[in-house]
Structures are given as C-alpha cells and as structure tokens.
Amino acid sequence: MSFSPEEIHKSFEIFYRKLYSQPKLTDLSSVKQFLDSLDLPSIGIEQNNWISAEITPAEVDKAISKLKTSKSPGGDGIPAEWYKMFRSSIRPLLLNCFNHVLKGGETPPSWKQAIISVIPKPGKDKSECSSYRPISVLNIDYKIFTSIIVSRLENIIPELIDTDQTGFIKNRRTQDNVRRTLQLLDIMNRNHLKSLAISFDAEKAFDSVRWEYLYLVLQRFGFNNTLISCLKSIYRSPVARIKINGGLSGTFPLERGCRQGCPLSPILFALFIEPLAQKIREDPEIKGIFFKGREYKTCLYADDVLVTLSDPDASLPNRMSCFHQFGLYSGFKLNIGKTQTLCFHYLPREDISNRFKFNWKTKTMKYLGINITRNRNKIYKANYGIITNKVKNNLDRWAPLILDLYNLIEIIKMIILPQLLFLFQSLPIEIPTKQFNKWNRIISRFIWRNKKPRVRYKTLQLPRDKGGMSLPCLESYYRAAQLQFAVYWCEEGYEAKWKELELSQIDIPLQALLGDKHLKTIYSEELSTSTKVPLSIWFREFRNPLLERKTRLLRWIEHDRDFVPAQLDSKFNQLTRKGLTSYCVISSGTDLDSFQQLQEKFDLDKRDFFRYLQLRHHFNKNIKISEKYDQDLINVFIDAYKGKPCKKRLSRLYMCLEAIKKTSTFYIKISWEREAEISLTEDEWLNICQINSTTTSSGCWREFSWKNIVRFFITPKRTFSQSGRAESGLCWRRCNNVMADHFHIFWDCPLIYSYWSKVSKEISVILGFEIEHNFKTIYLSNLPKELNTQDKYLLKILLMAGKKSITRKWLSRTSPTLRDWSAIVEEIRELEMLTFSIRLQENKIKKYWLKWLTYRNSRVN
DSSP states (O other): OOOOHHHEEEEHHHHHHHHHOOOOOOOOOHHHHHOOOOOOOOOEEEEHHHHSSSOOOOHHHHHHTTOOOOOOOTTTTTOOOHHHTTHHHHHHHHHHHHHHHHTTTOOGGGGGGEEEEEEOTTSSSSSSSSGGEEEEEEEEEHHHHHHHHHHHHHHHHHHOOOOTTTTTOOOOHHHHHHHHHHHHHHHHTTTTTEEEEEEEEEEHHOOOOOOOHHHHHHEEEEEEHHHHHHHHHHSSSEEEEEEETTEEEEOOEESOOOTTTOTTTOOOOOOHHHHHHHHHHOOSSOEEETTTTEEEEEEEEEEEEEEEEEEEHHHHHHHHHHHHHHHHHHOOOOOOGOOOOOEOOOOHHHHHHHHHHOTTTTTTEEEEEEEEEGGGHHHHHHHHHHHHHHHHHHHHTTTTTTOOOOHHHHIIIIHHHHHHHHHHHOOOOOOOOHHHHHHHHHHHHHTTSSSSOOHHOOOOOOOHHHHHHHHHHHHHHHHHHHHHHHHHHOHHHOHEEEEHHHHTSSSSSSGGGOOHHHHHHHGGGGHHHHHHHHHHHHHHHHHHHHHHHHHGGBGGGGOTTOHHHHHHTTTHHHHHHHOBBBGGGOOOSSSSSOOHHHHHHHHHGGGGGHHHHHHHHHIIIIOSSOOOTTTTTHHHHHHHTTTOOTTTHHHHHHHHHHHHHHOOHHHHHHHHHHHHOOOHHHHHOOOOHHHTTTSSSSSHHHHHHHEEEEEESSSHHHHHHOOOOGGGGOOTOOOOOOOHHIIIIIIIHHHHHHHHHHHHHHHHHHHTTTOSSSSHHHHHHHHOSSOHHHHHHHHHHHHHHHHHHHHTTTSSSOOOHHHHHHHHHHHHHHHHHHHHHHHOHHHHHHHHHHHHHHHHHHHOO
C-alpha cells in the first residue's frame, strides 16, 4: 500500500488506461449478422428529421435554464451560473457550434477532455482502484449540447426499448422491475414451479461499451447518418485525467465507454444493451415464467439484469451462451462474483452447479436495493427489520450538531424520508401502525433533542402555509406510495410489465374494483398480495359513507351491479370497447356528458340513445355527486383516466391524504383569541400562517416567525403551570402582572406596548402610509391583501425584526429600542442581499429594499 500522491495517481492512471483501452474486436460482419437476426424496431423518416433538425435558440435557452447551479464546472472552469448570466450574449455562438457538431463537424478540443472524479463504492476495499466509480466532469457547453440531443431522443426511446428495461427511460421507474419481480415470485411459489431467479451484474458496464458496436446498433434501430456522425465526432479521440485528492494524473486516451456524467450515456447504454434483451426474448430454448398466455424472462435496470427461468437445467446454459455471444460483440462482461440466485422448487444438477459457480443456496437476493426473499412473508423483516436501526444511526450522527428546528426537519426530509420512501414505493406489503409510531418517536426525540416537545407532532406535519413545519408524515407517504400503483392501473398511457401482470389476474378490469368494494370481496382470492395492498388502503380511506359515494364515479358501467340494463344488454360490452369505461370518463362528476358529446368522442350509433337515457337516469340517481371534487383524492384517479399529465403525483396523493385527516392549527388561533380578547376568522388565521411562512429567504428567520404564531416560547404563565410556584408567573419586567402569558409578554406589557407604538410609527414613515396599530396586524402579521409585493415583503421583515428585538431582551427588565430594531433589520437585509446576489437577482432585491435604505440614509444624515 502506498501513501505517495504520485504513486496513487500513477496506479489509477494505469488502471483506467487499461480499462478504457479497446480490446480486439470481433469481425463487424458477424455483429451486423447478429443484429439483423433480431426483430428490433426502427424509427422513421419524420423522427430522424426531428432529431437531425437544426438546433433552435429556444432549445438552447431551455437547456441552459435546466442547468443546476453550485455544481463543479468542467476543465475550462466555466460554471453553469456564467451561462445563465450571459445567456443572450453567448446564445449565437453556442448555436453555431452546436449545429456544426450536429452535422458531423469537428467538436471543440475542450469537449474531448474529461476530468474523472472517483467515488468509492460502499462496502468495497478502498485500497483497490476497481472499488471506485468513475464520474466524468465535463464542460458545461458540452452538457448543454448533449442535453438538447437527449430531449429530442427521450420521447422516441420508449418506442425502441421494450418495457423490460426501466433504467433512465422517460415514464419508467426503478420500482417497476421490483414490483414485477415480486409478482413473478408469487406466481412461482403459488404454482410450485420448478424455477430460478438470477440477478446478474455487469463488470464496468458503462466503461466497456465498444463504440463500433454501438454505432451499428444505432444504425439497426434506424437512426440516420447525421446522428451517428455526430456521436462519432463526440467520441473521436477523447482523453481524460483522474482527479484524486485535488491532484490530477497524466492524460490518457479513451478508446471505449459511455462517460458516466454525460447526459447522453444512459440513453446510449439502453440502446446498447437492448439487442441482448431481445435475443433472450426470441430464443425459444430459454423458458421464462408463463402467466395468462404471456412469457416473462428478463428485466433490466441499465446494466442490472434479472432473469426468471422455468426449466432451469435447459434454460440456464442457453441464457449464459447469449451473454457470452453478446460480450464478444459488444464488450459486455458479467461479474460472476456478484451473481445472486433464488431457487424455487429446484435443485441444480451436479453438472449445472459445477459449470456455473453461483451460490445456489441463498435465501435472499438483493435487487435494486431491495432484499428479496424466497418466502414472501419474510420480505418485511428482510427490509424494514434493518431500516429502523439505520434511521436511528443516521440521526445519531447528526444529533451533536447545533442546528435549529428548521434544519433538523430538513435532515428528516433529505436523509430519512428518501430511504423510507424508496421502500414504500418498492414493496407492496402492509406496514403495521406500531412501526410508524416507533419511527415517529425516534424522529420526535431527534427534533426536540430528547426534551419535552413544545409543539404537537401533528402540527409540525402540517404545511408551512397552514401553521406547520412540513415535517413528513411517514404513514401518509406510505399510503400515497401504495395508492400510486392503483392510479397507474387507471392510466392507459402508462406501460409496465408489472401492470400487465396485475391487470390480467381477473376476468374483469382490475380498475373496476376501485369503485365497488363488493367486487373486491368477490375477486379477493384471485388477487396477489401486491394488488391487495393498494386496494385495502383505498377502501380504508373511504370508510365514511359520504366519501364512499364519490368512489362510484370510478365504477365501470359494464360491471356496475346496481345498473341493471348493463347486466341484461350485451351492447354495453361493445360500448366499453369503444371507450365508455367508467362514469368519470363520461362526466364531470356532477353532470353526465351530453349524447352528442359522447357520439363525437366514442363514435356512438343513434340507436344507442335509449341506452344513454338509461345511463343518465342511473347516473343522476346513484352516481352523481353534488359538490365539486377539485382537491379531492378521487380527482387524482379521474385525471389518470382522462390522460391528464401529472408530474408530482406522489406529492399530490400525499397532500390529498393529509387533507382528509382534517388536522389544523385552529386550536392555536383559539388560544390567541382567548388571551388577546379578539376574534379571528379562519381566513384571517390562514392568511397569518401564510404570511409568517414567507417572511424571508432564510429558513432560520421563517422558523422564528413561525415560533411566534404557534406560541413556542416559554412564558411565565407556562412556567407557573409547570412549577406551581406563584412567583414564577410574574412578568420579569416588573409590571406587576401575576400571570404573564404570550399576549402580555409580546404585546400588552406597558414597556412592550410603548415599544410597538414607536415601531409602528417608524414603519408608517418608511412605507409612506399608515398601518393599523393593533395586535392582529402588528404582531400576528394579518396584513391587508391589497398591499403590493414590494411593500408586503418589506413590512413582513420590519414586523419580524420587531418581534426578534423582544426575544433578544428575553428575561431582561428593559424594553427593546428602535436602535435594536434597526440593527436587526440590517442583519436581515445583508443576508437577503447575499442570497439574491447568489441567485443573480441583485436588481430585484434593491427595489424591495429601496424604501428602507431611503429611511436609513435620512436618519444618518
């Protein structure tokens, strides 16, 4: 082992020089013959014309807008912020360069240079060069160009790549393959199939891509010479250096590989590996798992390949032969040491076990981060049994840091929630309530540092604009994650093999069960566990009879047991095939579409008018709902039926589930009303919560505003209630108030009231107009909605500084002064100016602070 930087650099350089060197290539004619033997799709002339069309200014602007800031620049040292700031000036230069390269012209020399940063792989020996993942740090202009090409390709790629592949393809998800695998393992267990599941891992898959093979694959998929020449130009004579501990190795050539860090790499790799998947699909000697007339052999996530085989003794040798043949052509190589197997009702023959040195006795297989067990009942323990300790250990590492509440909650969102959410979305299994309670206790102790909570846990989970701190509710996220799959059942455009498996379980549309609990009971025995979980959660949310009526909109007309004509007239079956599926498709919820509208949309015959009248009568009597459902959980499913796009569906489901709980901060409103002897409407209170959640760009200051309205601070009255000592309830400012509550400490104390009067007068001078001097407006910040944006921004800060002056004099007998208040306003201004400067919005923030600066300068003069 060496500790010399020069020797370390040299070791990595030798390793990667060898890794990226081109091995001897098989005859290209053999590769062409292999590709031509496969039934692969091909793109058409229109699609090729779209891909190779001149890049437009709008595409360049869009690509620059999507650049992430605060990221490392490439070798030229120019960051993304520079491109955003000088966009209009450099746009013509970029356009000329990009269109020149797109037509196959020579790329800029800087595009050929990459700095490779190595990131250690978890659980690997860090003294080995192979234990690091190489990430290419590329120039921003190169990334802008390749991201434009990606945006053109991303809508075409799903047509070329089968749904077996889910890695880095638009509208496909990691969880698709996990759910599909669990479904297939259920089938293998339930039917006692002699079968085998194997998870393969490729050795340096992205780094081993042979460019000549890749170009032939692109040609086979029908891409024209313009794109292929463009890619050849990009990959012509590239070089790289390794960055380790701040130092750079020598330069070495790259002769193969898709650079990890390049926006194009994931798409190119998906095209690169698709012929292997197609070869396996077409090979009759490789037997997959059959279900309802369909065969399932393989699923891929980029280079992670999982196969499910029946008749393993015959299928496995043929499967491995496919890998070997593909490797000769493409450079793809399996890492046999990482191969994992699960045997179902199968023991390999001696010749099979001797030939393939796999671990044949494993009971658990890790696939895409999920521990999959042979016994479905053990999956919960294999995954959730270890996550609790991981959560606790993660929080214990962060606990010693001195952080405010806002940042502690951000840790939960960024560190803990993603870990759990990945499992929630991947595993269709029930989680008991006691498990959520355990996680909540761990999180609560972390947030309050093992002290008594000052605010209810459910209040913290509310959105910030409703008086909470947006602390994630894990149980609602779990339910949202499970219901998301039920939404995909209803979305016709969403394609996935797991969906195909689940929809084919019963002889009626699975979606029809969402609108009728009785149907779910009838077909329950035929449904897999993966399907039962979202259905159980769905009907649990609609236990209330008033809410249950809304689910009838999701009933399928043909399978509505209450609609007798559909049971007697077979013509309704034909109407279903035309698209008249559920009631929500042909109505707004409150009204059924007219017959003319349905005629135009579904090509109905005039003779269907009587059926329409029957349908309308039943709809108005049994289905129709009286109120709108815009923000309702039911509307997420209706939008899916109608094909409306929804980018943040999980978040939307989560917010709907939270809204059903009816949790609020109105109990805090009541406390303020009682103490201050005022009346607040619900709208006024929500306005107060919203204003205090948007005071500044700083999370720390927004937290302070929130603490004021939720009565966070420990007043003498609260101290008295805890200790019982009479003297503890006295106001520390010696005003003789014997039970000083929040209203007294922050407003009604004579010293403080006088202070607020002075602040109020100064604010009126600053803004140039009078503001109401009362507790509602000044302390709670119930500001008039007609205020313009700039005045409202400044007023929120001025009032917040007034409150901060009071807390900085906490337990002090003296009152805060205007000088104290002014100093705090300056603190906030400096922080805001810095923040907006980083955002490249200096001119905007100067306008916001103009009135304050005018006031401050007049006082100085």
